[in-house]
Each structure stands twice: as C-alpha cells, then as structure tokens.
Amino acid sequence: xxxxxFQTNIPVALRMRSIEGKPVESQFGGVQHMFSxxxxxxxxxxxxGSILSEQLEKLDVRIGEPVEITKAEVSRPGGRKGIxxxxxxxxxxxxxxxxxxxxxxxxxxxPMREQNGKPPSELVEKLQASIAMIEARKQASAPADQxxxxxxxxxxxxxxxxxxxxxxxxxxxxxxxxxxxxxxxAMMTTVFINLSKGGNANAA
Numbered sequence: 310x311x312x313x314x315f316q317t318n319i320p321v322a323l324r325m326r327s328i329e330g331k332p333v334e335s336q337f338g339g340v341q342h343m344f345s346x347x348x349x350x351x352x353x354x355x356x357x358g359s360i361l362s363e364q365l366e367k368l369d370v371r372i373g374e375p376v377e378i379t380k381a382e383v384s385r386p387g388g389r390k391g392i393x394x395x396x397x398x399x400x401x402x403x404x405x406x407x408x409x410x411x412x413x414x415x416x417x418x419x420p421m422r423e424q425n426g427k428p429p430s431e432l433v434e435k436l437q438a439s440i441a442m443i444e445a446r447k448q449a450s451a452p453a454d455q456x457x458x459x460x461x462x463x464x465x466x467x468x469x470x471x472x473x474x475x476x477x478x479x480x481x482x483x484x485x486x487x488x489x490x491x492x493x494x495a496m497m498t499t500v501f502i503n504l505s506k507g508g509n510a511n512a513a
Contacts, residue, residue, distance in 0.1 A: 310345075310349050310350050311348070311349035311350075311482040312349055312350060312351065312352070312482065313346065313348060313349045313350065313351040313478065313481075313482070314351070314478070314481040314482075315351070315378070315379075315380040316380070316474075316477050316481075316490060317380055317381070317382050317392070318379065318380070318381055318382055319379070319380075319470075319473070319474045319477055320377040320378070320379045320397075320470070320471075320474055321377065321378050321379070321474060321478060322348075322375060322376075322377050322399065322471070322474070322475070323346040323347070323348055323375070323376055323377070323378060324346055324347040324348070324373050324374065324375055324376075325344065325345070325346050325365065325370060325372060325373070325374070325376060326345040326346055326347065326372060326373075327344055327345045327372075328362060328365045328366065328370060328372070329362050330342025330343060330344050330353070330358035330359075330361065330362055331343045331344075331345075332355075333352070335352075339355075340355055341353065341354060341355070341358070342354070342355055342357070342358025342359075342361075342362075344358070344361065347373075348478075349482060353394075357394055360394050361378065361394055361396060364394075364395070364396035365396055368396060368397075368398055370396075370398065374398065375398070375399040376396055376397065376398055376399060377396070377397045377399050378394065378395070378396050379394070379395045379396075379397075380392060380394060381393050381394070381395050436472060436476075436497070436500055436504075437504070439471070439472050439475055440468055440472060443467065443468050443471050443472070469497075472497065473493065473494065473497065476493050476496075476497065477490055477493055480493055
C-alpha cells in the first residue's frame with residue numbers, strides 16, 4: 310500500500326479505513342500514529358494523530374466516507390506562521406447537500422484525440438477523468454442561490470486545486486521526491502494548453 314504525503318495547503322481526498330490512529334514505532338525514535346485509507350497509509354506524530362482522530366469523531370465520519378485532510382499554514386499571534394491540520398467531509402455526486410440521495414450525474418470524460426498519431430498518455434487521461442468527476446461533484450453540491458458567475462469562479466478554481474493535489478499525491482507515491490510540485494504545475498499548464506488547442510478542455 311502506498312504512503313500518502315501531505316503538501317502544505319493542498320487538501321488530500323481520502324476514504325478512511327480507520328478513524329483512530331494506530332500507535333507504531335517511528336524509525337526516528339518515539340511513537341507515530343498510522344492511519345489507513347483506500348488510497349494508502351500515512352504517518353503523523355502522536356499530537357497530530359490525536360487532533361485528526363478528534364476531528365474525524367466530531368464530524369461523525371464513518372469508515373469509507375470521503376473526507377479531505379489539509380495540512381494548512383495559518384497565521385499565529387505576532388505574525389508567526391504555524392501548521393493546523395484540518396478535516397472536512399466531502400460530498401459525492403450521489404449525495405445531496407444534506408446527505409440526501411440525488412441522481413448520479415454522468416462522469417464520462419470527453420473523447421480523447423490522438424496526438425501525432427499516438428494515443429493520449431496515461432497522465433492526460435487521468436487529468437480529463439479527474440476534471441469530469443470534479444465537475445459532477447461540484448454541480449451536485451453547489452448552493453442553489455449562488456449566482457452563475459460565482460459558481461463558475463468557484464468551480465474552476467476548485468478544479469485546478471483538486472487536480473493539482475491529486476497529481477502531487479500521485480507523483481509523490483509513484484516517484485518520491487523525483488518530481489517537484491513546480492514540475493507538476495508546469496506539466497499541467499502544458500497539458501491544458503494542448504487540450505485547449507485540440508478542443509478537449511472543459512472551458513466554463
């Protein structure tokens with residue numbers, strides 16, 4: 310099972326398999342808390358483990374429910390910066406705003422075009438599938454009284470953030486530190502420009 314890494318201010322979407330952290334011995338000495346999710350496992354300090362368990366319990370998160378965990382940078386008194394771990398429940402396309410069931414929205418990515426006679430790369434396919442899935446999820450959870458321009462602004466920004474976070478986690482799990490977040494940002498820009506030229510980008 311892959312090890313999940315948290316980048317500062319980038320939410321990580323998870324489906325938790327354990328709400329309580331399991332105490333394990335750290336390779337650096339002392340004790341860590343290990344959490345399991347469908348996407349992999351992650352290790353945090355005892356203090357952070359207690360904070361995450363408390364937030365998961367307060368939100369009444371059940372095993373398998375989608376959540377987002379963020380290692381957020383916050384301002385402290387005196388202008389200092391600090392880290393605050395945040396947990397939030399997320400809404401799937403099949404759920405309404407208050408947990409009520411809503412019809413599933415189609416999550417079919419747009420057709421892929423061959424580039425230079427070659428099929429699209431796995432990264433491009435993952436990018437398009439992720440955009441389509443996020444679009445369906447955001448449409449299901451958007452407030453009804455929100456103006457169209459505000460929904461579009463919020464949706465597009467969240468799309469970029471979610472896709473970037475997914476690719477950072479993918480690169481970390483697959484390639485360790487060989488691929489930097491700045492490299493991913495540059496690749497995303499290149500891929501999106503190519504998709505736009507081919508008419509495949511999901512423009513607002």
